[in-house]
Amino acid sequence: MAGILTATDPLFTAVLALWLIRSEAVDRKRFTGLLIGLAGVIALLGLDFRGQAGELLGAAAVLASALGYAGAALLYRRWLADAPALGVTALMTALSGLAFLGPTAAGLPRHPPALTSVLALAVLGIVNTGLGYWLFYLLIDESGAATASVITYVMPVVALFLGVGLLGERLTAGAVAGLVLIAIGAWLATGPPRVSATQAGGGDAHDP
Numbered sequence: 001m002a003g004i005l006t007a008t009d010p011l012f013t014a015v016l017a018l019w020l021i022r023s024e025a026v027d028r029k030r031f032t033g034l035l036i037g038l039a040g041v042i043a044l045l046g047l048d049f050r051g052q053a054g055e056l057l058g059a060a061a062v063l064a065s066a067l068g069y070a071g072a073a074l075l076y077r078r079w080l081a082d083a084p085a086l087g088v089t090a091l092m093t094a095l096s097g098l099a100f101l102g103p104t105a106a107g108l109p110r111h112p113p114a115l116t117s118v119l120a121l122a123v124l125g126i127v128n129t130g131l132g133y134w135l136f137y138l139l140i141d142e143s144g145a146a147t148a149s150v151i152t153y154v155m156p157v158v159a160l161f162l163g164v165g166l167l168g169e170r171l172t173a174g175a176v177a178g179l180v181l182i183a184i185g186a187w188l189a190t191g192p193p194r195v196s197a198t199q200a201g202g203g204d205a206h207d208p
Contacts, residue, residue, distance in 0.1 A: 001059065002058075002062050003045050003159065004038075005062040006066050006152055007041040007066075007153055008066045009152045010034045010038075010070075010149040010189065011034055011035075012067050012071075013145055014030075014034060016071060016074055020071075020075070021074055021077055021078050024144055026189070030146070030188060030189045032188060033184070033185045033187065036181055038153075038185070040153070040181025041153060041156050041182060043174050043175075043177045044156050044157070044178025044179060044182065045156055070149060072092075073145035076088060076145070081141070085138045085141060088137055089130060089133045092133065093130055136148060143190075146189075150186050150190050153185065154186075156178075
């Protein structure tokens with residue numbers, strides 16, 4: 001469920017772009033691709049949501065994070081396009097670390113964690129977060145926020161292959177259908193925009 005809700009990031013990006021950056025707004029073809037890709041995510045992960053109070057709050061929190069991802073990408077594209085991606089990533093992670101400093105101090109374990117746990121946490125922070133966000137902002141610079149957001153559709157695909165390959169999980173027909181839908185949706189959503197007949201002919205006489 002968390003994966004499905006996180007995969008709403010491209011849809012939030014498409015909607016927010018209408019307000020923040022019109023040049024990032026997607027056309028019908030790309031928006032159709034986003035919907036197909038989201039349908040693929042749902043088919044891949046399944047839908048198991050009972051609507052209990054705690055689950056509703058958790059779902060709202062994940063949706064808020066997806067909205068935050070979309071907003072951050074568009075704000076970066078609009079106001080920080082000239083800033084180095086590495087510097088933006090460093091500032092973002094530093095501010096996030098300060099925000100979580102208080103809760104972390106309040107929840108420190110009584111005994112030092114195992115070295116393997118510390119190393120795993122370091123890898124998650126440096127590689128999966130720091131390096132991952134740096135590459136994400138570079139991708140925004142190269143292809144735009146709307147295209148970069150489609151990367152969220154890849155996360156459940158990676159989880160599926162890791163689950164089947166490392167954990168021995170079963171590959172279901174729904175998962176296979178989901179992979180196909182995600183591939184089609186991502187192809188449509190990241191393809192070049194359609195060129196209208198007016199644009200193809202060089203525009204009208206009033207164009208500069």
